[in-house]
Amino acid sequence: MGEVKRQLAMVMDLNKCIGCQTCTISCKRLWTRDEGMEYMWWNSVNTMPGLGTPKDWEQMGGGFRDGQPNASRIPTRKEFGDAWEFNHEEVFFGGKGSEAHLQVKGEQPEWGPNWDEDQGAGEYPNGYYFYLPRICNHCTHPACLEACPRQAIEKREQDGIVLINEDRCRGYRFCMEACPYKKIYWNHVQKVAQKCIFCFPRIEQGVANACARQCPGRVRFVGYRDDQNGPIWKLVDKYKVALPLHSEFGTEPNVFYVPPLAPPRFDANGEIDENQPRIPNEYLVSLFGPRVLEVLATLKGEMTKTRAGQKSEVLDILIAYKWKDMFGGFDRDPASIEWKKT
Ligand code: SF4
Ligand code: SF4
Numbered sequence: 001m002g003e004v005k006r007q008l009a010m011v012m013d014l015n016k017c018i019g020c021q022t023c024t025i026s027c028k029r030l031w032t033r034d035e036g037m038e039y040m041w042w043n044s045v046n047t048m049p050g051l052g053t054p055k056d057w058e059q060m061g062g063g064f065r066d067g068q069p070n071a072s073r074i075p076t077r078k079e080f081g082d083a084w085e086f087n088h089e090e091v092f093f094g095g096k097g098s099e100a101h102l103q104v105k106g107e108q109p110e111w112g113p114n115w116d117e118d119q120g121a122g123e124y125p126n127g128y129y130f131y132l133p134r135i136c137n138h139c140t141h142p143a144c145l146e147a148c149p150r151q152a153i154e155k156r157e158q159d160g161i162v163l164i165n166e167d168r169c170r171g172y173r174f175c176m177e178a179c180p181y182k183k184i185y186w187n188h189v190q191k192v193a194q195k196c197i198f199c200f201p202r203i204e205q206g207v208a209n210a211c212a213r214q215c216p217g218r219v220r221f222v223g224y225r226d227d228q229n230g231p232i233w234k235l236v237d238k239y240k241v242a243l244p245l246h247s248e249f250g251t252e253p254n255v256f257y258v259p260p261l262a263p264p265r266f267d268a269n270g271e272i273d274e275n276q277p278r279i280p281n282e283y284l285v286s287l288f289g290p291r292v293l294e295v296l297a298t299l300k301g302e303m304t305k306t307r308a309g310q311k312s313e314v315l316d317i318l319i320a321y322k323w324k325d326m327f328g329g330f331d332r333d334p335a336s337i338e339w340k341k342t
């Protein structure tokens with residue numbers, strides 16, 4: 001791996017994600033429509049707390065511990081949720097009228113890409129949940145790359161995007177085992193490992209990633225880590241309100257999250273207890289590390305400021321008044337480009 005000169009990154013503001021899956025579908029329509037990719041969702045959005053995609057991925061190991069590769073395993077297609085087959089023919093062309101309804105054909109699924117949608121945790125009236133969108137983190141220390149004996153995984157010098165060279169891949173799947181985020185899929189038809197490419201053909205034309213550009217919640221910021229005029233540097237380094245997910249996995253992810261604020265809890269008398277957070281601190285710490293509590297305090301402080309009529313640059317960035325400001329210069333209209341089919 002040559003020296004990475006610049007690193008592209010994404011910040012996702014979890015306070016604005018509405019779980020609509022537009023990101024998921026925009027990625028699917030663009031990149032995972034070939035044979036063997038039916039079950040792939042390079043972008044996934046899961047309800048938290050939940051077991052996620054693949055099922056219980058946070059407990060599968062991988063990444064690094066004390067600087068050494070940490071044991072793990074390859075998730076199964078079923079754990080990812082597989083691709084369900086439906087009786088479309090019967091419903092739409094079978095002539096059965098309202099007697100036929102849409103259902104999964106054959107073996108009934110036991111898990112899916114967003115199986116525990118909106119379940120969350122906590123008891124009434126203190127239930128809570130939030131959405132967690134995930135893509136490959138294009139890590140600075142990618143466990144997938146280190147695990148590949150074929151040197152089939154590259155981290156690009158110019159922007160740090162991590163790509164699998166499918167011509168070199170021989171299907172050993174050590175990358176799938178090593179990635180602690182379980183963001184690599186096995187194409188069982190083409191016999192290669194595949195994953196999010198950070199939309200590099202768009203990036204090379206100055207167009208933001210499809211999952212970011214199509215997001216109606218204005219959740220996703222894109223740009224170079226070191227661009228001091230862009231949103232990434234400001235949110236991660238200047239205001240320090242965006243954190244990596246499971247940094248203890250040791251891969252130094254380049255996707256960062258603004259953690260979710262939540263209303264306070266109701267006490268036993270049904271009164272609001274301002275001192276008790278609805279989402280338990282321990283849970284957020286388990287995802288984003290101990291600094292998450294400082295971040296939540298910063299965000300609350302900024303909200304107090306704006307309510308008192310003062311200005312807050314960090315909230316202005318997060319609100320994203322100007323949509324194109326979210327994309328760190330990658331704001332070209334994809335419709336203005338003549339795309340070549342590769
Ligand atoms: Fe919808 Fe955006 Fe959340 Fe994706 S990240 S689910 S597009 S709001
Ligand atoms: Fe590799 Fe996983 Fe990091 Fe992506 S998230 S670069 S697949 S280790």
Ligand code: SF4
Nearest residue numbers: 027196197198199211
């Ligand atoms: Fe898919 Fe591009 Fe988003 Fe990666 S960056 S999840 S390839 S849309």
